[in-house]
Amino acid sequence: MLENPVWAALSGPQACFAEASGDAARYLPDVSPWCALADPADPAAWADLAGLTDQAALTAPVIRPPDGWATVAVIPGVQMVGHTMTGVRDPEVVPLTETDVPEMLDLVERAQPGPFGKRTVELGHYLGLRHEGRLVAMAGERFRLPGWTEVSAVCTDPDFRGQGFGARLTMAVAAGILEHGDLPFLHVAADNAAAIRLYERLGFQVGHDVVFASYRLLP
Known part of the structure; x- marks a missing residue:
């Protein structure tokens, strides 16, 4: 599967x-x-x-x-799975909905996490972090299959990188996935060694290669 x-x-x-x-x-x-x-x-x-x-x-x-x-x-890419993750809720993250789509699309344009459309937000729960009201980071759920939900669209405004926002949002999204009874997984480019190391620190394990x-x- x-x-x-x-x-x-x-x-x-x-x-x-x-x-x-x-x-x-x-x-x-x-x-x-x-x-x-x-x-x-x-x-x-x-x-x-x-x-x-x-x-x-x-x-x-x-x-x-x-x-x-x-x-x-x-x-080339890698699929990573969270068989043993626990996830961490974050009191500072905010839920994102259809009303936030213009801001989400603007952030996607700046941060380039991959494909994200006008209705992608409907695929699952999306969370964000704001700075002085401005959306500066987000992550959410994309592919949902029996027993598994993908963490996707993890991105941070270039002006706010290096502050751990992506890791916090990944763990918060994973916590929500685990709470509704699924296991989290995600995809990352095979040459993005820094991201792979980060996700391993968060509790994901490399599953298999993909394209x-x-x-x-x-x-």
Whole structure:
């Protein structure tokens, strides 16, 4: 399940956010750009995907698209799991909702944590830290699959980095995930050694390698 988290989410707890066709699915475009295949090695699933979109972002341990799809970008990554985490609630964090989306999108633009759309906040609980009323850091929940919820969008305004905000928010989000009975997991770029060390200190363990890749359907 963790090796194909987007499919597990879109065919399970987050099916309400899905557009699906056979063995392919994608999040609604204003929610998230991620797509999924029941089996990334199955050409028939790729044919189903072509019926949904001509541009696809996918993540899995190994992805080899069939003829007819061009690779746009591939980023090696690591999935990390929190089997033994406890999480820590933080009295200074504030919940973020749809009314905060303009500020969240502005922070994403400055901090560049990865894809985040107008409706991404609907995927789970998001928390933030403010300085003099200004949103300067946030983190939240993205992929939700049976027994697991992903910590995502961990980011801090460049002017406020180095103060531990990301670690605090990660632990606060993890605490909420654990309280509703799931285990936390997350993804990080394989070359981001500092982030991997930080998440290990917070209680995450390296699970397996993944790739984050985008593809384009050839005309």
